[in-house]
Amino acid sequence: MFPSFLRNPTRVAKKPDLSESRELFVAGRTVALAIRENRRATRITLRIEPGGRGLKMTVPKGIRRGEVNDFIERHRGWLETKLARFSGETKIGAGGTIPLRGVPHRIVHTGQIRGTTEAVIEGGEPLIRISGLPEHAGRRLSTFLKKEARHDLERLVAIHTGRLGKPANGLALKDTRSRWGSCSWNGNLSFSWRIVMAPPEVIDYLAAHEVAHLKEMNHGPQFWALCKRLCPGTEAAKDWLKRHGSELHALDFD
Structure with missing residues (x-):
């Protein structure tokens, strides 16, 4: 009797799923990249998450890892340009500026523990005044x-x-x-x-x-x-x- 591994000599090992998560260093910061295989996909697509918080890549089923890496390198310049818009400080706090109905307002801390948050105009400048602890x-x-x-x-x-x-x-x-x-x-x-x-x-x-x-x-x-x-x-x-x-x-x- 032949060994069991010879009974189906034409069987081909299934390619591993390429879906994975990794990190890229782009525009001066580390960005999470999620790669997902999709059997209906016919080409590689790369999307930037809202706010530049991450990247999502969809790839055809069975694509080689080398092709994915080549795609990333070819589009690194595009990523640098797009993500540079989000590479600055995005934490909101006193001293910063925030738009309200399209108008930039400077954030001012009143120094008081209690009080309401309000939008005002002082000296012709739009402000949002907040109280409470700075944090x-x-x-x-x-x-x-x-x-x-x-x-x-x-x-x-x-x-x-x-x-x-x-x-x-x-x-x-x-x-x-x-x-x-x-x-x-x-x-x-x-x-x-x-x-x-x-x-x-x-x-x-x-x-x-x-x-x-x-x-x-x-x-x-x-x-x-x-x-x-x-x-x-x-x-x-x-x-x-x-x-x-x-x-x-x-x-x-x-």
Whole structure:
């Protein structure tokens, strides 16, 4: 009797899954890279996570590790350019600057333990005044921005649902990094509170976008026609988010 390993001499060993996580040193800092195989992929794709917090690479099934490494090296210059935008200090605190409705505001600590966080104009300069302990500045600022975002979005959603003739079931604020908003099948709208840092016309577009989904649960031609009817500045607002959205995601309030 032949040994069992000779019974199927044509069997080929299965290639190991290339999915892995590694770190790259790019633009003066270490960035996490997640590599995932996808049997439906026909080419290598590389995506920068919102805020430059990491990289995601999708590769075809069975691709050689050398091809992946070559791809990374060929695109290192592109990565350096893109990630350089996020290589600076993103921690928010007193003395820094933060946009509110598209207008840069300098963050000022009042020196008081108790008090409210407020946006004011002093000597012609936009300021956000915060109290409490300095190490709690980020938390106080994010709480303030959430309050302002809710105020703006509730008002805009009411306007757009009134035009649409279809009410929303509810409104929630989240800190999502993969999308700016969403609309569930039962009419619940969700928004990233960070949108309040964008210009007013961009906030209005996001509200109109999600309200349009109450009628059109897709991104087809009818949806975009409705979105543009609710918000004529849709294209300009989309372009602004594409160019500057990651900068808002990169700000660290923790």
